[in-house]
Amino acid sequence: MNLSDAELRALSRTEVLALSAEQKMQYFHAIQVRHKKLEIIGQDLIRLLSPYNETNIIAIIGATGVGKTTLSKHLLRSLIEKHCSLQAADTSSVPFIFTAAPANGDKSVSWATFYEKVMREAGEILIEKKHANIIEDGHISIRPKRYRTLAAMRDALESMLKYRKVQVLVVDEAVHLLRFGNYAAVMDTLKSLADSTGIKILLIGSYDLFDLVTDYGQVARRAEILHFGRYAADVPADVQEFGKIVTKLEQYWPCEEIPAFSAIAKELLEASLGCAGLLKTLELQALLLQLKNEGKWDPKFMAKAAKSCKLLDRIRLEITTGEEKLLGATYGETLFSGVVLGGIIKKMSQGVCHV
Amino acid sequence: MSEFSSVLDIPDVFFEVANENRRPATTLLYSLEPKGIGTGQCESMKSYIYRLADSHRISPAQLLNEILWDRIKKRLHLKYPKNRRGIWNNSWLLSTGTRTDNLVEVLANTTGISALTACTMQPIKNILNTRALVSMADRYCPECINQHGNAYDAYGRLLWSVGAINACPIHGIRLVQQTCGAESGKRLKLFRGKWLPGACMSCGSIAFQCSAQGRQNATEVEIWNATQVADLISYFPGTPQLFSRESLASGLSELIAKYRKGKLCVAARSTEIHKSAVWGWIYGHYLPSLDKLLDLCLAAQMSLVSVLTGAPVSCPCPNPDEKPPRPANRKLPKSEREAKLKKEILTFPPRSLASVAAEMGISRKCLQIQFPDLATKITERFRQFQRSQSAQKQQRARALADKLVNELRAKKRPLTLRNLREASGDLLLPHSRLREALKPLLCRESLVI
Numbered sequence: 001m002n003l004s005d006a007e008l009r010a011l012s013r014t015e016v017l018a019l020s021a022e023q024k025m026q027y028f029h030a031i032q033v034r035h036k037k038l039e040i041i042g043q044d045l046i047r048l049l050s051p052y053n054e055t056n057i058i059a060i061i062g063a064t065g066v067g068k069t070t071l072s073k074h075l076l077r078s079l080i081e082k083h084c085s086l087q088a089a090d091t092s093s094v095p096f097i098f099t100a101a102p103a104n105g106d107k108s109v110s111w112a113t114f115y116e117k118v119m120r121e122a123g124e125i126l127i128e129k130k131h132a133n134i135i136e137d138g139h140i141s142i143r144p145k146r147y148r149t150l151a152a153m154r155d156a157l158e159s160m161l162k163y164r165k166v167q168v169l170v171v172d173e174a175v176h177l178l179r180f181g182n183y184a185a186v187m188d189t190l191k192s193l194a195d196s197t198g199i200k201i202l203l204i205g206s207y208d209l210f211d212l213v214t215d216y217g218q219v220a221r222r223a224e225i226l227h228f229g230r231y232a233a234d235v236p237a238d239v240q241e242f243g244k245i246v247t248k249l250e251q252y253w254p255c256e257e258i259p260a261f262s263a264i265a266k267e268l269l270e271a272s273l274g275c276a277g278l279l280k281t282l283e284l285q286a287l288l289l290q291l292k293n294e295g296k297w298d299p300k301f302m303a304k305a306a307k308s309c310k311l312l313d314r315i316r317l318e319i320t321t322g323e324e325k326l327l328g329a330t331y332g333e334t335l336f337s338g339v340v341l342g343g344i345i346k347k348m349s350q351g352v353c354h355v
Numbered sequence: 356m357s358e359f360s361s362v363l364d365i366p367d368v369f370f371e372v373a374n375e376n377r378r379p380a381t382t383l384l385y386s387l388e389p390k391g392i393g394t395g396q397c398e399s400m401k402s403y404i405y406r407l408a409d410s411h412r413i414s415p416a417q418l419l420n421e422i423l424w425d426r427i428k429k430r431l432h433l434k435y436p437k438n439r440r441g442i443w444n445n446s447w448l449l450s451t452g453t454r455t456d457n458l459v460e461v462l463a464n465t466t467g468i469s470a471l472t473a474c475t476m477q478p479i480k481n482i483l484n485t486r487a488l489v490s491m492a493d494r495y496c497p498e499c500i501n502q503h504g505n506a507y508d509a510y511g512r513l514l515w516s517v518g519a520i521n522a523c524p525i526h527g528i529r530l531v532q533q534t535c536g537a538e539s540g541k542r543l544k545l546f547r548g549k550w551l552p553g554a555c556m557s558c559g560s561i562a563f564q565c566s567a568q569g570r571q572n573a574t575e576v577e578i579w580n581a582t583q584v585a586d587l588i589s590y591f592p593g594t595p596q597l598f599s600r601e602s603l604a605s606g607l608s609e610l611i612a613k614y615r616k617g618k619l620c621v622a623a624r625s626t627e628i629h630k631s632a633v634w635g636w637i638y639g640h641y642l643p644s645l646d647k648l649l650d651l652c653l654a655a656q657m658s659l660v661s662v663l664t665g666a667p668v669s670c671p672c673p674n675p676d677e678k679p680p681r682p683a684n685r686k687l688p689k690s691e692r693e694a695k696l697k698k699e700i701l702t703f704p705p706r707s708l709a710s711v712a713a714e715m716g717i718s719r720k721c722l723q724i725q726f727p728d729l730a731t732k733i734t735e736r737f738r739q740f741q742r743s744q745s746a747q748k749q750q751r752a753r754a755l756a757d758k759l760v761n762e763l764r765a766k767k768r769p770l771t772l773r774n775l776r777e778a779s780g781d782l783l784l785p786h787s788r789l790r791e792a793l794k795p796l797l798c799r800e801s802l803v804i
Contacts, residue, residue, distance in 0.1 A: 002370070005370045009366075032367065034365040034369075038365060091382050123381060125411060126411070126422070129413050130412045139558065139559035140549045141559040154414065156412040291491050318544070
């Protein structure tokens with residue numbers, strides 16, 4: 001089913017019900033809904049991507065399935081559309097690049113592979129023939145037949161980022177960069193790439209990214225962390241918002257018999273740990289079971305649709321540990337927040353200045 | 356980044372499609388702007404290609420052969436064998452032919468830059484004679500290169516490729532040929548040279564610091580000629596509107612009217628141009644060559660651009676009589692040629708027929724037609740000499756190979772390529788004589804490479 005976002009949105013309910021089982025699965029898999037946490041993170045991200053601040057490295061950290069990749073892909077698509085409409089004259093620029101950090105079984109970070117991936121995303125030519133310029137003592141030369149070395153790939157990448165006027169490099173699954181690696185070395189490499197080319201690097205990953213970004217002061221000064229949190233079961237506003245997500249998804253259920261998910265919104269919140277992505281996974285599983293049952297819904301499907309208890313506990317532990325680590329470390333959690341903020345607002349509105 | 360607060364207007368419901376385009380449509384190559392467009396210091400196409408290749412961190416040969424060549428071949432409907440590439444000399448890159456035209460179009464499509472025609476002599480295609488218009492030798496002005504200071508900012512000017520010019524109009528010094536002045540030990544081996552407009556390809560010296568050629572002051576006439584051509588080049592982006600054959604004919608007529616009161620024969624004689632040639636230019640039978648046209652403009656003290664636009668304007672040269680001497684007419688009569696060829700048979704070392712013919716000022720084919728026996732003897736003698744030289748070099752390579760092998764055996768080191776390279780101080784590139792000589796020796800030993 002090779003339809004674009006606009007074409008899928010234009011499908012009527014009758015047309016959706018007329019799709020085959022596989023197409024219905026693809027249709028429901030592609031659906032994403034707007035919700036409060038997505039909006040807040042999106043607005044913060046746009047502010048941090050402004051070229052008029054010193055933030056070079058932005059990390060979006062959150063639990064698995066909370067919607068980080070969804071947000072970044074939607075942002076990228078919107079920025080590309082905006083860029084195409086504004087910058088029709090500059091057809092060579094690639095302002096935004098999205099790539100995933102490689103996890104190909106190497107025992108340490110393969111920077112050459114990473115650089116190659118970024119260049120491929122930008123449509124670079126002859127990647128296997130890149131060479132590095134050697135400038136020594138007023139002379140310039142190249143090493144014969146030494147293509148695709150690390151120095152060559154780095155040199156070529158910096159040149160590509162400069163000539164293609166790249167503004168943002170999005171690295172998904174950035175946690176792969178620190179498996180088996182030296183955190184300081186990884187962040188030094190990313191920081192020097194951002195400094196030398198003037199781009200902003202957006203890292204997306206789980207709570208493990210926190211250690212990477214906050215390892216030492218030089219990097220911490222240029223970095224910000226956005227916490228893409230989940231909906232908490234003990235916060236009434238969160239429960240209400242989660243209920244809205246469930247209702248929205250229900251409206252797009254691609255079967256005639258629509259399960260009453262709204263009635264069990266609270267239970268669904270518990271089963272998905274408050275993550276919109278895990279909720280989608282659960283509902284997809286339920287849809288699959290309903291489609292295999294010739295479209296007839298049976299509430300017993302919920303038993304198999306949800307994640308197993310031990311797996312859920314494992315994810316919950318990871319999330320709670322990560323959330324504790326992030327307390328006080330994210331964008332907006334500053335000296336001027338909380339109780340102190342109230343006092344500051346009062347002083348500034350009165351125009352009082354104490355020297 | 357423009358203000359995009361509204362970019363993230365997340366719709367209530369949206370679809371994340373798996374195969375969505377994550378990249379806007381872009382050009383294949385970077386949109387590198389050519390330097391100096393619209394001025395007399397306009398960049399040449401050759402320099403532009405060097406800089407474009409360097410920005411992609413590949414060699415110009417790879418850019419031309421692997422990216423551009425297939426596109427050009429399709430446009431020209433050329434049928435070349437699979438492994439044969441285009442011949443990328445100055446004529447192809449800078450002149451006015453169909454191939455240059457297609458190269459410019461292909462580059463415009465792949466880079467998105469439309470002004471690249473100004474980096475070639477294309478704008479004066481049907482106005483001036485293209486024979487010897489572009490010099491095949493690479494020349495540069497040392498002061499122009501030095502003012503940039505680094506290899507990346509320096510660029511080659513189109514003006515330096517014009518055959519009729521041999522001076523820089525800005526610095527008033529003669530252009531210098533790109534020859535390396537470094538000692539042979541400091542020269543780079545094959546495939547290590549970096550092709551950049553501001554660096555020597557032989558030793559890698561930035562801003563050609565290796566060159567032993569001193570600065571030579573140009574004469575006033577040479578500077579005047581260079582200034583005229585620089586002015587012409589500065590009009591390049593807009594030449595179709597300004598210059599035409601009709602305007603050139605009208606400009607020439609008016610020049611002769613002003614210079615020699617309409618007496619064409621007198622005007623032609625004063626500039627050592629045959630009067631029929633000037634007739635032909637005025638009546639559109641032939642196109643004038645740039646050097647002859649400059650001579651005429653110099654004699655009449657009129658600017659070249661104004662003659663081409665049809666309204667000649669005075670442009671005096673400070674010292675018009677200080678012309679560089681013309682090379683002597685080398686064409687010999689037939690009897691003298693025969694005598695020279697007979698003498699050539701007895702000289703040692705023997706020379707090729709082509710070099711003998713060049714000295715006589717005629718083509719090799721002409722000699723072969725006029726004196727077939729003598730030409731065949733000279734050719735055979737030269738080939739025999741080449742074969743003997745080659746055999747001697749092979750013998751020397753074998754002797755050196757034996758010496759290296761014995762040296763390594765004495766030191767009890769394995770006969771690997773790395774050790775042989777170290778011992779010989781040579782890269783031992785494939786097909787080099789020394790490597791070919793070592794091959795049979797290596798096969799006899801159990802080796803590790």
